[in-house]
Amino acid sequence: MQQFPCPFCGLRDEREFHFAGEAGKTRPDTTKEISDADWTAYLYYCTNAKGPSREIWVHTTCQEYFAMTRDTVSMEVLSTEALNEDAA
Amino acid sequence: MTRHYSALSLLREGLKGHTGWAPLWRSPAPKDTYDVVIVGGGGHGLATAYYLAKNHGVTNVAVIEKGWLGGGNTGRNTTVIRSNYFYPESTALYDLSVRLYEGLSRDINYNVMFSQRGMMVLAHSDAEMEMAARTVNAMQLGGADAELLGAKEVQKKAPVLNFRNDARYPIHGAIFQGRGGTGRHDAVAWGYARAADRLGIDIIQNCEVTGFLIEGGVCKGVETTQGLIRAGSVGVATAGHSSVLAKMGGYKLPLHSYALQAFVTEAIKPFMDTVAFSPMTGSYFSQSDKGGLVIGGGLDRVPSYGQRGNMPMQETVLAGIIDMAPALAKVKLLRHWAGIVDVSPDSSPLIGPSGTEGIYINCGWGTGGFKAIPAGGYLFAHLLANGAHHDISRPFDPGRFNTGHLIDEAAGSGIAH
Ligand SMILES: Cc1cc2nc3c(=O)[nH]c(=O)nc-3n(C[C@H](O)[C@H](O)[C@H](O)COP(=O)(O)OP(=O)(O)OC[C@H]3O[C@@H](n4cnc5c(N)ncnc54)[C@H](O)[C@@H]3O)c2cc1C
Ligand SMILES: [Zn+2]
Numbered sequence: 217m218q219q220f221p222c223p224f225c226g227l228r229d230e231r232e233f234h235f236a237g238e239a240g241k242t243r244p245d246t247t248k249e250i251s252d253a254d255w256t257a258y259l260y261y262c263t264n265a266k267g268p269s270r271e272i273w274v275h276t277t278c279q280e281y282f283a284m285t286r287d288t289v290s291m292e293v294l295s296t297e298a299l300n301e302d303a304a
Numbered sequence: 305m306t307r308h309y310s311a312l313s314l315l316r317e318g319l320k321g322h323t324g325w326a327p328l329w330r331s332p333a334p335k336d337t338y339d340v341v342i343v344g345g346g347g348h349g350l351a352t353a354y355y356l357a358k359n360h361g362v363t364n365v366a367v368i369e370k371g372w373l374g375g376g377n378t379g380r381n382t383t384v385i386r387s388n389y390f391y392p393e394s395t396a397l398y399d400l401s402v403r404l405y406e407g408l409s410r411d412i413n414y415n416v417m418f419s420q421r422g423m424m425v426l427a428h429s430d431a432e433m434e435m436a437a438r439t440v441n442a443m444q445l446g447g448a449d450a451e452l453l454g455a456k457e458v459q460k461k462a463p464v465l466n467f468r469n470d471a472r473y474p475i476h477g478a479i480f481q482g483r484g485g486t487g488r489h490d491a492v493a494w495g496y497a498r499a500a501d502r503l504g505i506d507i508i509q510n511c512e513v514t515g516f517l518i519e520g521g522v523c524k525g526v527e528t529t530q531g532l533i534r535a536g537s538v539g540v541a542t543a544g545h546s547s548v549l550a551k552m553g554g555y556k557l558p559l560h561s562y563a564l565q566a567f568v569t570e571a572i573k574p575f576m577d578t579v580a581f582s583p584m585t586g587s588y589f590s591q592s593d594k595g596g597l598v599i600g601g602g603l604d605r606v607p608s609y610g611q612r613g614n615m616p617m618q619e620t621v622l623a624g625i626i627d628m629a630p631a632l633a634k635v636k637l638l639r640h641w642a643g644i645v646d647v648s649p650d651s652s653p654l655i656g657p658s659g660t661e662g663i664y665i666n667c668g669w670g671t672g673g674f675k676a677i678p679a680g681g682y683l684f685a686h687l688l689a690n691g692a693h694h695d696i697s698r699p700f701d702p703g704r705f706n707t708g709h710l711i712d713e714a715a716g717s718g719i720a721h
Contacts, residue, residue, distance in 0.1 A: 217615050231616050235606055252706045260558035260649050260705045264547035266609045288561075289609045 218291060222275040223282050223298040232277045238262050239270040239283055268294060307502070309413050328494055329501035334508050334533050338366045340688050341526055341535035343513045343549065345369025347378040347489075347674065348541040348666050350496035350507075351681020352688065354412070357503035359682070360689035365505045366535075367497075368528060370512035374493030377543050377643040378674065382566050382600035384579055384590065385675040386423045386484035387448045390439055393699040393711050394652065395446030397679055400696055402448075402483055404678030414495030416487050417593070423484030423579040424458065426465075426628075428473040432584075436479045443481070451480045462576050464629050472627055473584045486579065486590055486598075492677055516553045516663065523553065523662030539664045539688050541680075544609070544644030546667035555659035557667070558649050558705055562603040563642040564671050565613035565621065569635045571595030576629075585624030596638060599625055603647065603671060613642035645670050650710040655683055656693065656701035664688055665702070 219227040244250040244258055263269070266288060273284045273296075285294040305326035306313050317324055340356060342349045345367050356362040369375075385405055387398035409415045427436040436452055443450035454477045459467055465475060497507055508530070515527035516538070525534035540549050544561045571594055581588035586602045601621030604614055618640070626633050648654060648668035653676070658665045666684040669676060683697035693701060704710055 230606070230614070256558075256706045257556075261556045262547075262558065262560065263551075264557070264560055264607070264646075266545070266548050266561075288607065291606075291608060291610050291614075 220273070220284070220293060221296050222278065222280065223296050224278050224280050225275060228275065228277065232275060234274045234276055236272040236274050236281060239272050272299070309415075328498040329507050331509065332506045334366060334368075334506065334511065334528070334530055337525075337534040338506070339364040339536045340539060341365070341533055341537075342367045342539045342541060343526065344376070344541040344543070345373045345493075345497070345507065345509065346376045346541060346543060347374065347492050347496065347677035348543075348669070348680045348684065349539075350493055350500060351677050352539060352541060352666065352684040353505045353507075353681075354496045354500040354503070355682045355685035356689060357500060357505055359685060362685075362689050363504040366533065367500070367505065367507045368511050368513055368526065368533070369507070369509045370529075372509055373497050373507070374490055377645060378493050378677070379490055380566065380641055380643045381489055381674045382588070382590070382598050383486040383489050383674060384423065384484070384588070384600075385418065385487050386481050386579075387675070388423065388425060388439065388443055388450065388479060388481045388484065389446075389713055390442050391711050391713060392442075392446050394713055395443060395448050396696050397683075397700065398676060399446065399448045400682070401676045401679035404682060405487065405675075406483075408492075408495070408678060412495045412499035414491060414498055416491045416495050418485065418487040419593075420483050420485040421578050421590070422461070422480060422482045424453070424462065424478040424480050424581065426458070426473075426478045426580065426582045426584070427476050428582070428584045429476060433476050436477060439479055443479075449481060449483050451482070453478045453480045461578055462580055464576050464631055465580060466628055466630055468630075473582065484579065486592075487674075489674060492674075496677075496681070513549065514552070516660070518554065518660070521661060523660055535662075537662050537664065537688055537691075539666060539684060540658070541666040541684065543667060543669065543673070544646050546646045546665065550658070553658060553660050553663050555663065557646075557654065557665070558702070559646040559654075559668055560607045561609055561644050561646050562606075563608050563610060563613045564603050564645045565601065565617055565640065565642045567599040567621070567640045568592070568638050569597040569599070569632070570638050572597070572635060580628065582624060582628050585627050587621045587624030587628060589625055589629070597632065597635065603645070604642075609644055611642050611644055613640070645673075647671070649705070650712045651714040652711040653680070653700050654702045655680070655687065655697045656703065659702075
């Protein structure tokens with residue numbers, strides 16, 4: 217099995233992790249009028265990059281969400297960081 | 305040169321030592337301009353070319369393939385053909401495909417070995433039996449054949465399955481589609497290629513599309529490793545690589561790419577003459593004509609383009625097979641491989657305009673597009689020839705993600721998405 221590094225727990229078995237989505241997607245501001253196209257883009261559309269991809273993952277064991285940059289061809293993990301207020 | 309297959313041509317060629325067969329398709333150099341360029345020489349691309357010529361008289365067409373024909377998912381799937389879906393839109397689409405498959409070998413004069421041995425989707429609890437009855441009703445209403453089998457009837461059709469009292473997933477019954485079965489995947493690609501070639505279509509292999517020629521926001525052709533090729537319109541049918549093409553063409557897609565794995569065992573004596581699928585264990589298998597068991601399961605857990613699959617899903621699928629048929633525990637695996645499939649949010653395909661004028665898409669077939677090759681090609685050809693949808697493809701337009709008219713087959717189709 218591959219191991220992924222959780223920024224809080226260190227290297228753990230890949231089965232403890234869940235892919236949550238691509239990084240950099242901001243939920244539309246629901247206090248304002250939102251077009252169908254904006255909702256569609258947020259809910260469904262994605263880059264689905266071949267190669268390095270910046271993503272949000274959750275370590276289901278500690279329940280922390282974090283950012284992971286991963287090569288989607290080689291499956292190599294390039295970096296992981298905790299999500300804090302600075303790194304959105 | 306002999307180009308038509310018949311008992312007579314076989315006999316004649318046999319007497320001549322099989323020296324007179326013509327190649328199945330030509331390998332022409334690309335022309336400067338075509339009416340339609342199709343990117344992707346998998347089953348969907350090749351079938352589209354064939355139906356463009358046959359149904360619409362559009363023959364100035366090129367199919368451009370970066371590798372070899374059927375070298376993508378079309379040549380690496382588990383070959384199950386069925387139309388046991390839940391929603392009427394899906395039944396219309398997949399049953400059109402099964403009907404086209406039924407006449408395909410004759411239509412293209414090439415034996416695609418469609419074997420209608422039937423497909424069973426097992427139910428393992430009373431609650432699952434109720435859902436199975438609901439699916440059977442939905443299929444019958446949609447015009448597809450379906451029967452609800454009880455445990456005894458399943459046992460009669462497939463005594464090798466696990467009917468022990470202590471089975472982890474006891475078999476209560478199954479949805480049975482008798483017209484379902486398997487086909488020969490390479491033959492589907494080669495047969496359509498040969499038939500399209502005979503109608504004048506240029507099939508260009510070892511030619512990768514590296515970009516689109518966009519003039520004033522409109523696509524006018526493709527850039528390839530063999531130079532620029534102009535086109536009246538471009539159809540893209542590149543399965544797991546659809547998002548890579550979208551990036552080049554300036555449009556976006558609601559797709560994730562995943563590896564999907566398959567396995568084949570050593571050849572054994574006749575073991576089971578139907579297709580058995582257990583949604584509970586996430587595994588299915590059938591026996592190939594050569595005797596090997598062809599085994600498949602769900603998607604890998606992690607989106608990827610790494611065409612090798614990963615361990616957690618191998619364990620899940622193989623454990624599921626042994627749950628289903630414990631007698632297989634000692635049978636050896638011969639080979640194992642993965643293909644990259646493109647999965648949409650509602651597990652239904654995308655057929656329609658891409659968002660960039662002049663480019664049309666046929667993608668998002670995910671884990672189940674082999675069964676759909678004839679219909680996918682038929683409907684995509686209609687779209688490319690007329691610039692407008694056929695009634696059966698209209699619900700699958702990507703615009704459904706804007707309007708909310710999703711066709712959420714993740715639950716209905718019984719596929720482990
Ligand atoms: C393991 C596995 C099991 C499956 N089992 C089943 C099953 O039992 N039943 C079923 O119905 N479906 C099944 N499927 C799904 C099915 O195989 C696919 O949905 C179907 O083959 C898709 O056909 P296609 O023609 O769209 O794509 P493909 O056959 O993948 O063809 C796309 C082609 O595009 C080419 N291409 C990509 N990029 C470029 C470029 N830039 N330039 C030129 N060419 C390019 C590729 O080389 C490829 O040949 C399975 C898939 C896998 C991987
Ligand atoms: Zn953790």
